[in-house]
Amino acid sequence: MAFRIRPVDTTFYDLFTASAQHLVVGAGLLAEMLADGADREAVAQRMREAEHQADETTHEIVRRVNSTFVTPFDREDIYALASGLDDVMDFMDEAVDEILLYEVKEIPAGVSKLVEVLQQCAEVTAAAMPKLQSMKDLAEYWIEVNRLENSGDKIFRRTLAELFSGDFKALEVLKLKDIIESLESGIDGFETVANIVEQIAVKES
Amino acid sequence: MAFRIRPVDTTFYDLFTASAQHLVVGAGLLAEMLADGADREAVAQRMREAEHQADETTHEIVRRVNSTFVTPFDREDIYALASGLDDVMDFMDEAVDEILLYEVKEIPAGVSKLVEVLQQCAEVTAAAMPKLQSMKDLAEYWIEVNRLENSGDKIFRRTLAELFSGDFKALEVLKLKDIIESLESGIDGFETVANIVEQIAVKES
Amino acid sequence: MAFRIRPVDTTFYDLFTASAQHLVVGAGLLAEMLADGADREAVAQRMREAEHQADETTHEIVRRVNSTFVTPFDREDIYALASGLDDVMDFMDEAVDEILLYEVKEIPAGVSKLVEVLQQCAEVTAAAMPKLQSMKDLAEYWIEVNRLENSGDKIFRRTLAELFSGDFKALEVLKLKDIIESLESGIDGFETVANIVEQIAVKES
Numbered sequence: 266m267a268f269r270i271r272p273v274d275t276t277f278y279d280l281f282t283a284s285a286q287h288l289v290v291g292a293g294l295l296a297e298m299l300a301d302g303a304d305r306e307a308v309a310q311r312m313r314e315a316e317h318q319a320d321e322t323t324h325e326i327v328r329r330v331n332s333t334f335v336t337p338f339d340r341e342d343i344y345a346l347a348s349g350l351d352d353v354m355d356f357m358d359e360a361v362d363e364i365l366l367y368e369v370k371e372i373p374a375g376v377s378k379l380v381e382v383l384q385q386c387a388e389v390t391a392a393a394m395p396k397l398q399s400m401k402d403l404a405e406y407w408i409e410v411n412r413l414e415n416s417g418d419k420i421f422r423r424t425l426a427e428l429f430s431g432d433f434k435a436l437e438v439l440k441l442k443d444i445i446e447s448l449e450s451g452i453d454g455f456e457t458v459a460n461i462v463e464q465i466a467v468k469e470s
Numbered sequence: 471m472a473f474r475i476r477p478v479d480t481t482f483y484d485l486f487t488a489s490a491q492h493l494v495v496g497a498g499l500l501a502e503m504l505a506d507g508a509d510r511e512a513v514a515q516r517m518r519e520a521e522h523q524a525d526e527t528t529h530e531i532v533r534r535v536n537s538t539f540v541t542p543f544d545r546e547d548i549y550a551l552a553s554g555l556d557d558v559m560d561f562m563d564e565a566v567d568e569i570l571l572y573e574v575k576e577i578p579a580g581v582s583k584l585v586e587v588l589q590q591c592a593e594v595t596a597a598a599m600p601k602l603q604s605m606k607d608l609a610e611y612w613i614e615v616n617r618l619e620n621s622g623d624k625i626f627r628r629t630l631a632e633l634f635s636g637d638f639k640a641l642e643v644l645k646l647k648d649i650i651e652s653l654e655s656g657i658d659g660f661e662t663v664a665n666i667v668e669q670i671a672v673k674e675s
Numbered sequence: 676m677a678f679r680i681r682p683v684d685t686t687f688y689d690l691f692t693a694s695a696q697h698l699v700v701g702a703g704l705l706a707e708m709l710a711d712g713a714d715r716e717a718v719a720q721r722m723r724e725a726e727h728q729a730d731e732t733t734h735e736i737v738r739r740v741n742s743t744f745v746t747p748f749d750r751e752d753i754y755a756l757a758s759g760l761d762d763v764m765d766f767m768d769e770a771v772d773e774i775l776l777y778e779v780k781e782i783p784a785g786v787s788k789l790v791e792v793l794q795q796c797a798e799v800t801a802a803a804m805p806k807l808q809s810m811k812d813l814a815e816y817w818i819e820v821n822r823l824e825n826s827g828d829k830i831f832r833r834t835l836a837e838l839f840s841g842d843f844k845a846l847e848v849l850k851l852k853d854i855i856e857s858l859e860s861g862i863d864g865f866e867t868v869a870n871i872v873e874q875i876a877v878k879e880s
Contacts, residue, residue, distance in 0.1 A: 362627065366630060436634065571836050572839055641848060
């Protein structure tokens with residue numbers, strides 16, 4: 266009697282990697298958005314396209330889960346990971362829209378620092394996705410994301426304190442608070458993704 | 471040997487339809503709330519009653535899932551759909567409360583437009599619920615809700631930009647922002663419901 | 676043939692009780708934070724430690740679920756309960772941080788009243804957790820939490836109306852609104868926990 270290896274669809278790893286790479290693009294566009302002399306309208310348009318492509322990848326993952334008999338890990342974990350990655354893109358998109366819409370006058374340095382943290386999160390996440398196949402060397406990924414999230418949290422709080430110091434008008438505080446909250450939600454979203462990956466790795470080990 | 475048809479409790483479709491119809495009522499009350507010369511206190515009281523009735527329907531669905539052996543679709547999907555509908559009611563209730571509580575002076579036109587979108591979402595959702603039984607013609611429902619959500623999103627952003635234009639005092643901006651965020655969350659909630667219905671339809675097909 | 680009793684790991688009840696007791700500590704620290712002449716920096720430091728310990732307990736529960744063959748109730752319910760309790764701690768921690776960070780001048784009485792509701796929620800929750808083993812006398816727990824949540828909701832709305840009355844400057848409104856929203860989210864979190872316990876009890880009965 267022949268020994269049958271459980272056939273596993275490797276496309277899932279490619280799709281998760283593609284999904285995380287959309288986030289690298291999104292974080293890069295956020296950085297462009299803040300650059301001096303940026304054509305914000307044009308950058309926001311590119312963000313909308315990137316967000317649309319990320320949506321496509323998410324739908325492709327969901328379609329594939331629904332039509333595949335043997336999945337590399339639990340269906341619910343695949344859904345959770347796909348929608349976790351998608352959520353981050355939505356927060357980035359939201360932040361870009363707010364920066365465009367609010368026409369903020371003076372942007373405190375903390376905003377750029379939060380975007381840098383987002384960029385680092387995106388890069389380590391994109392680098393980790395292909396490792397889902399072997400489930401090796403993933404621990405350093407989620408430890409690094411947790412470290413980045415902690416550092417983002419400190420920047421967020423310091424910036425918030427600055428906004429409330431009295432140096433900014435109430436209306437500007439309202440606008441900037443919205444923007445840094447979207448950025449912080451994006452960073453939190455990366456931590457959620459890392460937690461999902463950790464849970465998958467624990468189950469599979 | 472007799473062929474046995476799987477007995478299915480049709481009450482679920484009735485309950486989901488009832489649940490969506492509470493949302494038609496809720497959206498109508500929101501529109502009344504904004505009408506010139508409205509007795510806001512009285513409308514808010516009727517909203518509280520509508521919200522209470524919606525809760526009852528939700529609990530009835532949950533009780534029935536827990537006590538029924540064969541459900542028309544996955545238990546977890548029934549829970550998700552019931553609580554998705556319930557969440558929309560909570561956002562409508564929240565918006566009504568905020569309009570009452572904040573005693574806003576000037577309400578920008580975008581607020582009424584968002585309520586109109588909510589009313590349309592509620593109507594197409596209520597019309598779709600009975601179709602869960604045959605699972606036919608549901609695609610146009612979720613496509614329409616997605617279209618409405620996109621249009622709501624544009625109205626939301628335009629209204630937000632208006633609030634931040636400098637024509638409103640900071641305190642009024644704070645109040646109105648809360649109100650339009652509750653309305654937008656309600657519209658998003660309808661999209662979540664449509665996504666759940668889509669997932670159920672995909673599984674069952 | 677011997678009758679075999681299904682072996683059940685009772686550690687879960689102890690861990691849930693420990694988790695809820697961290698919330699009693701957290702709510703107490705929130706009350707200290709508001710006391711006249713409090714060393715807010717020191718209290719916030721103790722809060723961070725309490726939050727860290729709560730995290731440890733949550734991780735211990737997750738580890739145990741993943742490594743235990745027979746769990747006292749469904750794995751997904753254990754996860755939901757553990758993360759529901761953990762969420763409350765995060766909201767308390769957030770409120771403490773905001774009180775420290777924002778250097779609010781005048782704190783309206785509603786803030787202390789919300790903290791009192793949180794303390795009562797924490798106490799009844801901690802008292803209920805050991806009853807998960809027998810599943811007896813839990814109904815009065817979730818009824819009481821629902822009652823407390825309703826009363827918290829009324830305090831929240833009244834305080835919000837006070838903030839928007841015009842007696843507070845826009846910047847102070849922004850700060851205080853954040854704080855009372857964190858407190859209300861904590862109270863809502865206790866209601867979520869009670870709903871999870873109710874669902875578990877219904878399934879097991």
